[in-house]
Amino acid sequence: MKGLAGFGRKQDCVLVIRDSDVVLEALREALGEAPAEERAGLERAVAVVRGVAGADEGPLRAAWVRERLAGVGFAGDLGSVAAIKALRQAEPDLSLLAAVQLxxxxxxxxA
Known part of the structure; x- marks a missing residue:
C-alpha cells in the first residue's frame, strides 16, 4: 500500500492506493525471462504479491493506522479517544469522521 490521502481540506474519504497489480505484472514478466536459478525466488515473490493484491482493504487500513500511531508514539487502546487524537496528530488532514472510521x-x- 502506498498511502492514504485526503484531497484539499479535511476529507471524510480515505483512499487505499495500491500498485500491487503493476508489481505483480512486472514479476510475471521477469519470471518469464528468468534463468533457472532465479525462478524459485520469483515464483515466491509472485505468490506473496498475489496474496497482497487480493487482500481486503479493512486490514490494510488497520495496518496503516497502527503504523501512524506507532509513528507518534501511541501505544494505548486502539478503541480510545486518545487513539483518534493521536491518529489526527499523525495525519492532520484527516477529518474526525475519517479518523473514527479508520x-x-x-x-x-x-494485528
Missing part, C-alpha cells in the same frame, strides 16, 4: 478498521482487524 479507528474502527483497526479495532475490527487486530
Amino acid at each position: 479507528q474502527r478498521d483497526a479495532v475490527a482487524h487486530p
Whole structure:
C-alpha cells in the first residue's frame, strides 16, 4: 500500500492506493525471462504479491493506522479517544469522521 490521502481540506474519504497489480505484472514478466536459478525466488515473490493484491482493504487500513500511531508514539487502546487524537496528530488532514472510521478498521482487524 502506498498511502492514504485526503484531497484539499479535511476529507471524510480515505483512499487505499495500491500498485500491487503493476508489481505483480512486472514479476510475471521477469519470471518469464528468468534463468533457472532465479525462478524459485520469483515464483515466491509472485505468490506473496498475489496474496497482497487480493487482500481486503479493512486490514490494510488497520495496518496503516497502527503504523501512524506507532509513528507518534501511541501505544494505548486502539478503541480510545486518545487513539483518534493521536491518529489526527499523525495525519492532520484527516477529518474526525475519517479518523473514527479508520479507528474502527483497526479495532475490527487486530494485528
